[in-house]
Amino acid sequence: MSSTKFDVIVVGSGPGGYVAAIRASQLGLKTAVVEAAELGGICLNWGCIPTKALLKSAQVFEYINHAADYGITVKDASADFTGIVKRSRGVADGMSKGVTFLMKKNKIEVIKGWGKIQPGKKVEVTDSEDKKTVYAADNIIIATGARSRELPAMKIDKKKILGYRDAMVLDKMPKKMVVVGSGAIGIEFAYFYATMGAEVTIVEFLDRIVPVEDAEVSKTLEKLYKKAGMTIMTSSEVTAVDTKGAGCKVTVKTAKGEETLECDVVLSAAGVVSNLENIGLEDVGILVDKGKIKVDEYYKTNMPGYYAIGDVIPGPALAHVASAEGIICVEKIAGQNPDPLDYGNIPGCTYCSPEIASVGMTEAKAKEAGYELRIGKFPFSASGKASAAGAKDGFVKLVFDKKYGELLGAHMVGYNVTEMIAEIVAIRKLETTGHELIKTVHPHPTMSEAIMEAAAAAYDEVIHL
Numbered sequence: 001m002s003s004t005k006f007d008v009i010v011v012g013s014g015p016g017g018y019v020a021a022i023r024a025s026q027l028g029l030k031t032a033v034v035e036a037a038e039l040g041g042i043c044l045n046w047g048c049i050p051t052k053a054l055l056k057s058a059q060v061f062e063y064i065n066h067a068a069d070y071g072i073t074v075k076d077a078s079a080d081f082t083g084i085v086k087r088s089r090g091v092a093d094g095m096s097k098g099v100t101f102l103m104k105k106n107k108i109e110v111i112k113g114w115g116k117i118q119p120g121k122k123v124e125v126t127d128s129e130d131k132k133t134v135y136a137a138d139n140i141i142i143a144t145g146a147r148s149r150e151l152p153a154m155k156i157d158k159k160k161i162l163g164y165r166d167a168m169v170l171d172k173m174p175k176k177m178v179v180v181g182s183g184a185i186g187i188e189f190a191y192f193y194a195t196m197g198a199e200v201t202i203v204e205f206l207d208r209i210v211p212v213e214d215a216e217v218s219k220t221l222e223k224l225y226k227k228a229g230m231t232i233m234t235s236s237e238v239t240a241v242d243t244k245g246a247g248c249k250v251t252v253k254t255a256k257g258e259e260t261l262e263c264d265v266v267l268s269a270a271g272v273v274s275n276l277e278n279i280g281l282e283d284v285g286i287l288v289d290k291g292k293i294k295v296d297e298y299y300k301t302n303m304p305g306y307y308a309i310g311d312v313i314p315g316p317a318l319a320h321v322a323s324a325e326g327i328i329c330v331e332k333i334a335g336q337n338p339d340p341l342d343y344g345n346i347p348g349c350t351y352c353s354p355e356i357a358s359v360g361m362t363e364a365k366a367k368e369a370g371y372e373l374r375i376g377k378f379p380f381s382a383s384g385k386a387s388a389a390g391a392k393d394g395f396v397k398l399v400f401d402k403k404y405g406e407l408l409g410a411h412m413v414g415y416n417v418t419e420m421i422a423e424i425v426a427i428r429k430l431e432t433t434g435h436e437l438i439k440t441v442h443p444h445p446t447m448s449e450a451i452m453e454a455a456a457a458a459y460d461e462v463i464h465l
């Protein structure tokens with residue numbers, strides 16, 4: 001048993017864990033982080049950051065291939081797939097090193113190894129040489145994250161049936177790929193591989209792609225993806241994958257019957273499952289419900305002194321959510337009185353081209369909730385900046401409550417919209433009404449003018465339509 005006792009031990013160093021540790025240290029708490037793999041978790045090493053690096057390469061390639069649209073001649077552009085993957089890994093490594101620096105700067109002890117919580121507010125850590133050391137703390141935060149969900153019909157073999165990690169580090173470009181699932185992860189990989197030249201088919205169980213988004217966003221993306229050459233099969237289910245031959249034979253059950261698709265690789269992008277196994281939850285008696293650790297609004301589990309944040313608890317599996325939860329959790333531990341997180345005001349972004357960004361209720365959800373609505377929509381085809389940028393696809397759609405002017409939701413698809421959504425999150429937090437938004441001067445020419453114009457459209461005051 002280590003003689004050092006900590007105020008806080010965080011198990012897992014993803015954007016939930018490392019951010020919680022930094023905030024705890026800022027608040028004067030003696031803090032340690034236990035990490036079995038790379039510092040920074042999935043987000044920095046195998047999620048948000050390396051995928052955005054891959055997507056950037058695809059966007060650069062797309063730009064170059066369309067250089068003539070901008071009056072520029074480029075001859076013989078070709079993509080070096082290995083170089084693209086190498087760049088992505090380099091970006092991820094750099095980010096992980098950044099977390100190492102932040103741990104040092106904030107005097108946080110990094111304990112390398114597999115953490116298992118024990119009764120009596122202890123964590124047993126098994127290092128790479130199988131040596132076990134037990135550490136004690138007044139507060140233990142579980143932040144062990146999540147991994148790819150495996151569908152029964154598609155056992156991930158890392159060669160032909162890929163999880164997201166494998167799809168990030170392929171050693172050669174597949175010619176044909178089937179992407180199963182059209183949430184953010186599936187859609188981003190589909191864009192990446194299609195832009196790099198693969199023949200991509202997306203299979204989605206529900207009746208539209210990006211099914212959590214507003215229906216109009218799904219429709220627009222589907223149209224643009226089809227225009228870009230992708231095949232989209234909705235209301236369809238993969239029932240079997242035969243990997244015995246040179247490639248894969250994918251059996252898909254559709255409304256019209258069964259179809260067989262041939263491809264080199266299949267990407268299983270059907271969501272994630274929380275990492276709850278072999279971390280001591282049963283030994284301590286921590287309650288789990290539907291695959292997630294049960295917590296209250298300050299992330300306390302049913303066992304005093306044990307907390308959980310990020311992808312192991314219910315709520316959207318997003319890096320910024322994990323970080324926000326970590327901060328609230330330790331501020332409460334330190335005796336502060338933070339506001340609980342408003343899960344109704346969490347932005348969600350998909351970084352394909354065009355990008356998708358949204359927050360709050362979709363039109364359908366707002367109607368279901370009984371609101372009478374004012375909808376304002378502004379297409380980028382009417383935006384000066386979008387025209388100049390050659391990015392006229394997409395729109396901003398705002399959903400207002402008719403009675404009080406509350407902005408219930410915002411849904412965007414288009415160039416740069418992932419950078420625009422934070423404005424909406426802020427104005428919703430400040431309870432800004434549609435009238436105030438119309439009177440908020442936006443710089444010209446910017447894509448963000450479309451937000452002001454969409455608000456104006458909701459009140460029949462739109463100028464540029």
Ligand SMILES: Cc1cc2nc3c(=O)[nH]c(=O)nc-3n(C[C@H](O)[C@H](O)[C@H](O)COP(=O)(O)OP(=O)(O)OC[C@H]3O[C@@H](n4cnc5c(N)ncnc54)[C@H](O)[C@@H]3O)c2cc1C
Nearest residue numbers: 012014016036041042043047048115145310311317318319
């Ligand atoms: C391909 C992909 C793209 C994504 N893109 C985005 C995006 O653009 N934006 C966004 O917001 N979210 C994105 N996400 C989701 C985001 O990565 C997660 O929501 C986020 O990483 C969750 O953070 P976390 O701290 O809960 O856990 P994680 O980041 O999963 O970190 C958990 C850490 O705990 C460690 N660990 C697990 N068990 C133990 C143990 N017993 N002992 C010690 N260490 C342990 C793991 O090694 C890992 O480092 C993406 C995810 C994927 C897979």
